[in-house]
Amino acid sequence: MADTPSRLFSLVAILIAVWVLVYWLYEPRPPRVTADTISPVPRASGAASPQPRLPPLPQQSQPLLPSPPPESRPPTRPETQAAPKSDPPAPPPPPAVIEPKFRQYVVQVGDVSWESVAQRIYGDRRKWTIIAKANPLATSDRLKPGRTVLNIPLDPDNIQGKPNPAAETPPPATPKPPPAAETTYVVQEGDTLWAISKKVYGKGGLWERIYDANRDTIKDKDRPVAGTVLRVPARGEQE
Numbered sequence: 001m002a003d004t005p006s007r008l009f010s011l012v013a014i015l016i017a018v019w020v021l022v023y024w025l026y027e028p029r030p031p032r033v034t035a036d037t038i039s040p041v042p043r044a045s046g047a048a049s050p051q052p053r054l055p056p057l058p059q060q061s062q063p064l065l066p067s068p069p070p071e072s073r074p075p076t077r078p079e080t081q082a083a084p085k086s087d088p089p090a091p092p093p094p095p096a097v098i099e100p101k102f103r104q105y106v107v108q109v110g111d112v113s114w115e116s117v118a119q120r121i122y123g124d125r126r127k128w129t130i131i132a133k134a135n136p137l138a139t140s141d142r143l144k145p146g147r148t149v150l151n152i153p154l155d156p157d158n159i160q161g162k163p164n165p166a167a168e169t170p171p172p173a174t175p176k177p178p179p180a181a182e183t184t185y186v187v188q189e190g191d192t193l194w195a196i197s198k199k200v201y202g203k204g205g206l207w208e209r210i211y212d213a214n215r216d217t218i219k220d221k222d223r224p225v226a227g228t229v230l231r232v233p234a235r236g237e238q239e
Contacts (some may be wrong), residue, residue, distance in 0.1 A: 004226050005074075014081050021102045066106065068150075081098055086147060092177075093167065095167060096150045096163065097161045097162065097163060098158060098162055099158060099161055100153055100155065101155065101158075102134065102151040102153055103151075103154060104149050104151065104152070105117075105121065105149070105151075105152045106148070107145050107146070107147070107149075107150065108145055109145045110145075112140075113128070114128035114132050114140045114141045115128045115148065117131050118130070122156075127156065130156045130159065131150060133160070134150070134151045134152065134159050135150050137210075138150065148228075160209045180234055181234060182232065182234055183234075184228065184231060185199070185229070186229055186230075187224045187228045187229075187230060188226060189225060190226075191226070192222065192224070193211055193221055194207045195224075196232075197209075198212060200234050206235070210231075210232060213230055214230045217230065219230075
């Protein structure tokens with residue numbers, strides 16, 4: 001009997017704990033609405049039967065479509081102006097001097113002088129001066145076979161360089177003097193055609209040229225009238 005109050009107290013504590021759990025922690029779910037659970041509503045005669053109310057459906061957010069990119073136009077290429085055509089560059093002038101060209105020759109046994117070397121290379125001992133001029137620092141008494149190297153000109157006429165005829169500019173042509181123009185002469189008192197020719201040409205034998213040029217003016221070729229203006233033709237180069 002002594003344990004009865006303690007048991008009652010324990011039972012009450014358990015009930016209180018269960019009530020707290022149920023009241024504070026339990027969340028009742030709303031009842032599911034279906035067509036079977038909707039109670040029909042009595043309708044009046046002649047009135048349209050109301051449609052059953054359904055719970056609103058949750059609105060679905062429509063995905064935002066990406067906005068179309070702005071219309072892109074191909075970049076316009078700048079108009080390039082055609083470069084003006086230029087004349088091709090002038091070729092360089094030829095060199096004024098043709099440089100000599102050589103080949104090397106190693107002295108052999110028996111080459112004891114320039115003459116012997118010329119005989120071996122040119123087949124003519126008299127051409128030793130060509131080899132001597134092409135090797136001014138060498139001497140014929142110091143030719144050592146297998147060691148001395150000589151310069152042999154490829155062109156025997158070009159040992160130290162020669163003028164290039166292609167680079168020579170022709171001398172400027174001397175302009176011809178213009179032909180002498182015709183002049184005039186006024187007949188003086190006592191003049192004769194011979195004397196006039198002597199004055200204007202330096203020789204009296206050309207008087208007939210003056211007479212031929214003035215036949216319509218000279219009445220007497222021996223005595224032209226003083227004061228008459230005569231045409232004096234130009235003197236020829238060979239006269």
